[in-house]
Amino acid sequence: MEDKVFNKPIEKQFEFDEQIAAVFDDMLKRSVPFYEEAMALTKRFALAYLPEGGRLYDLGCSTASTLLSIERDLHVGAELVGIDNAASMLEQARRKLAVFGSKIRLEEADIMRFDYEAADVFITNYTLQFIRPPVRETLVQRLFDALNPGGVFIFSEKVVSEDKRLNKLLIDGYYDFKKAQGYSEYEIMQKREALENVLIPYTEAENREMVTRCGFAHCETIFRWGNFATFIALKK
Numbered sequence: 001m002e003d004k005v006f007n008k009p010i011e012k013q014f015e016f017d018e019q020i021a022a023v024f025d026d027m028l029k030r031s032v033p034f035y036e037e038a039m040a041l042t043k044r045f046a047l048a049y050l051p052e053g054g055r056l057y058d059l060g061c062s063t064a065s066t067l068l069s070i071e072r073d074l075h076v077g078a079e080l081v082g083i084d085n086a087a088s089m090l091e092q093a094r095r096k097l098a099v100f101g102s103k104i105r106l107e108e109a110d111i112m113r114f115d116y117e118a119a120d121v122f123i124t125n126y127t128l129q130f131i132r133p134p135v136r137e138t139l140v141q142r143l144f145d146a147l148n149p150g151g152v153f154i155f156s157e158k159v160v161s162e163d164k165r166l167n168k169l170l171i172d173g174y175y176d177f178k179k180a181q182g183y184s185e186y187e188i189m190q191k192r193e194a195l196e197n198v199l200i201p202y203t204e205a206e207n208r209e210m211v212t213r214c215g216f217a218h219c220e221t222i223f224r225w226g227n228f229a230t231f232i233a234l235k236k
């Protein structure tokens, strides 16, 4: 279904509710530059680090698009687990899992409180930015602690620049991208207002510093377009 959520006056802050879940796949494709490519890179690196008998978690898995794409090319016996606290997102996910006869395990839970088992890959694509800054690093630390040695953390984020002029140019470029995807200026402004204080982006450097403080030995930016980036952090 086509995303027209912000075509009318907004009544509340951005929330992952039924209205958003119903159009979410279209929303992401048209709102995240190179979404498909970032997902393909996520899959490539996830598969490379997922051993036989391993475990992969996708936090904020939404409609399970990334997990299903990974499962399609999975050639080892490994457990794929998706976690999200939005019931309506998981409803869409379950529908897709049924169509593909998938073995992915879905958990409706808060990623801040979930009791993680030992894992080889954690993914948080466009999810950390919705976790309040005072507790964001606590979550990353928990993921690091649950990772087996040699495990990886792959995450994608909207990012900002510490340089004011560059930051404005990045945002202008992003809004032009959205216009080219068919969103009107009105829809773009309505969504910007709804996301204020809900989606809180860090700079690329802040993201790297955060994972380094949590103990990751190496962090690489594997994709960046304007104000969107995908990272991989390695636990040695």
Ligand SMILES: C[S@@+](CC[C@H](N)C(=O)[O-])C[C@H]1O[C@@H](n2cnc3c(N)ncnc32)[C@H](O)[C@@H]1O
Binding pocket: 016, 028, 059, 060, 061, 062, 063, 065, 066, 083, 084, 085, 086, 089, 109, 110, 111, 112, 124, 125, 126, 127, 130, 131
């Ligand atoms: C932008 S979407 C993620 C998109 C998805 N990873 C993808 O690449 O298609 C963020 C997701 O995180 C979920 N989320 C946000 N905070 C959460 C929390 N504390 N616990 C569990 N899920 C959360 C939302 O419900 C939403 O589905």
Ligand SMILES: O=C(O)C(=O)C[C@]1(C(=O)O)C=C[C@@H](O)C=C1
Binding pocket: 027, 028, 031, 032, 126, 158, 191, 192, 195, 199
């Ligand atoms: O539309 C925007 O302004 C966005 O930042 C895109 C974005 C994201 O980056 O997570 C914001 C909310 C939705 O979850 C989908 C995509």
